Amino acid sequence: MNETLDLTVGCDSCPIKHRAVCARCDADELETLEGIKYYRSFEAGQTVIWSGDRMEFVGSVVSGIASLTQTMEDGRTQMVGLLLPSDFVGRPGRETASYDVVATTDLVMCCFRRKPFESMMAETPHVAQRLLEMTLDELDAAREWMLVLGRKTAREKIASLLCIIGRRDASLKLEGVGGKIVFDLPLTREAMADYLGLTLETVSRQMSALKRDGVIELEGKRHVTVPSFERLLDEAGDDADGGMMA
Amino acid sequence: MNETLDLTVGCDSCPIKHRAVCARCDADELETLEGIKYYRSFEAGQTVIWSGDRMEFVGSVVSGIASLTQTMEDGRTQMVGLLLPSDFVGRPGRETASYDVVATTDLVMCCFRRKPFESMMAETPHVAQRLLEMTLDELDAAREWMLVLGRKTAREKIASLLCIIGRRDASLKLEGVGGKIVFDLPLTREAMADYLGLTLETVSRQMSALKRDGVIELEGKRHVTVPSFERLLDEAGDDADGGMMA
DNA sequence: GCGAACCTTTGACCCAGATCAAATCTAGGT
DNA sequence: ACCTAGATTTGATCTGGGTCAAAGGTTCGC
Structure with a gap:
């Protein structure tokens, strides 16, 4: 068992149904995990x-969405992570988390009672390795998001968010006709604003603007259709007026 | 060897002089590392x-500072990480990094030829564990920085940066008289701006404002004295006019 | 069907920080 | 000492997005 691990969503032979803990089904390790796993459900808005x-546990999202949020004393908040299905939460080996985790939609998590860090490294090395890889992925994502927060315009921020959600969501579901990507936004305008470092009014305005400019289609408030992620990111760059100079 | 690892800077008994790889000096593991370590120097500005x-390697900063930067096609840049002495760079198990690492001051790094991930987990489990812990710390730091980038004002951003630098730097050096903290900024105004998601002009203005308001003292452009980190963060909140309403 | 509690959209106005431009202030280098 | 290339400060002006305010829309429960 020395090959590179490639743990993807929904490995069939594994009783736990997503990549978080399916370390290509190393039997012994899985058994160890089986013994300490359990499921918990949360309602939207629940902490x-x-x-x-x-x-007290390490958890992995099974369905629904949760958000990782940091708050300042004066109430300003910044979402610092979106937890989509198969994502991980938890910090084995540390006693406190510095942020709240709140269910953004109805949520089911697969939890593992916290194990001492060292024993995990020893007993389930492939899981440990996978944990490290996932942490590195999250770090990459966090750093990419820093670029979004620090340097992108409101319009570009929205486009970036739609891409993140769309890529994750659409890959699981079907895509629309003509290669278009269709998905439902699992976030309120306020949650989007929290993630993007904007106000909800600005988010709403920019969504309307993107729709008006034909970059995205909106049915109702949540159902989104985008031509392609590349075009979305491109056109979001060209600020508005796609032909108003005459 | 089952106790919690607490790897701090400058453990004497370890030939490698910082926490990055000093896994409380597990002899066998250190020996493994000894065999693959080497030093490299970089000049300021060098990539x-x-x-x-x-x-090709995993590295740890010995002296100097380097920055981790992401760039957009149009040239906008966002620094996503500051590498101070004892910090780690590198992504074992991945082929590409998504950002540049550039020396911000003259820099010495201790490098390790990249090892296959799996063999590292097996051969040097304490180092692997320490690596995971450090990655989690970086993730925490990145998320805290997301709050700074997304929700703080220019003045607050500067204060946050001064705290980060000051805490790291001052802990190694001496502190000034009367509990004040004294340190040298290792960054240009432009580098600060890149880190804070601001322009260099705004950084300069806010530094001047903080000095004018007596929140910090400046000798030359780089030598900074702050009363205490708490006061710095507090007073940065009260926007300017510390008594101008009469 | 009717409120009530939310979301969401839109408008009017304002301000923090960006942009553009010009001095000053270094630190080398010759 | 003088010159040059950066780094820094400061000023004037502009603007993207925040703030405040007021209307729609939805989705409940009753």
Whole structure:
């Protein structure tokens, strides 16, 4: 068992149905995990972990969405992570998390009672390795998001968010006709604003603008159709007026 | 060897002089590392890793500072990480980094030829564990920085940056009289701006404002004295006019 | 069907920070 | 000492997005 691990969503032979813990089904390791896993459900808006809590478990999203949020004393908030199905939360080996985890839609998580860090490294090395890889992925994502937060315009920020959601969501579901991508936004305008470092009014305005400019289609408030992610990101760059100079 | 690892800067008994790889000096593991370590120096401005490069090594900063930067096609840049002494760079198990690493001051790094991920987990489990812990710390730091980028004002951003630099730097050096913290900024105004998602002009203006308001003292452009980190963060909140309403 | 509690959209106005431009202030180098 | 290339400061002006405010839309429960 020395090959590179490639743990993808929904490995069939594994009783736990997503990549988070399916370490290409190393039997012994899985058994160890089986013994300590359990499921928990949360309603939209319910708090999964309060900042400052002792983390009693490591969890992985099965369905629904949760958000990782940091808050300042004066109430300003910044979402610092979106937890989509197969994503991980938790910090084995640390007692406090510095942010809240709140269910953004109805949510099911697969939880594992916290194990001492060292014993995990020893008993389930492939899981440990996968955990490290996933943490590195999250770090990459966080850093990419720093670029979005620090340097992109409101319009570009929206486009970036739509891409993130769309890529994750659409890959699981079907895509629309003519290669277009169709998905439902699982976030309110306010949640989008929290993630993007904007106000909800600006988010709403920019969504309307993108629709008006034909970059995206909107049915209702949540159902989104985009031509392609490349075009979305491109056209979001060209600020508005796609032909108003006459 | 089952106790919690607490790897701090400058462990004496370890031939490698910082926490990055000093896994409380597990002899066998250190020996393994000894065999593959070497030092490299870089001048200010020199590129350590280009985005898209295959990472040939894992490195740890010995002295100097490097920055991790992401760039957009149109030239906008966002620094996504500051590498201070004892910090780590590198992504074992991945072929490309998505950002440049550039020396911001003269820099010495301790490098390790890249090892296959799996063999590292097996051969040096304490180092692997330490690597995971450090990655989680970086993730925390990145997320905290997302709050700074997304929600803080220019003045607050500067204060946050001064705290980060000051805490790291001052802990190694001496502090000034009366509990004040004294340190040298290792960054140009432009580098600060890149980190904070601001322009260099705004950084300069806010530095001047903080000095004018007596929140910080400046000798030359780089030598900074702050009363305390708490006061710095507090007073940065109260926007300017510390008594102008009469 | 009717509120009530939310979301969401839109408008009017304002301001923090960007942009453009010009001095100053270094630190080398010759 | 003088010159040059950066780094830094400061000023004037502009603007993207925030703030405040007021209307729609939806989706409940009753």
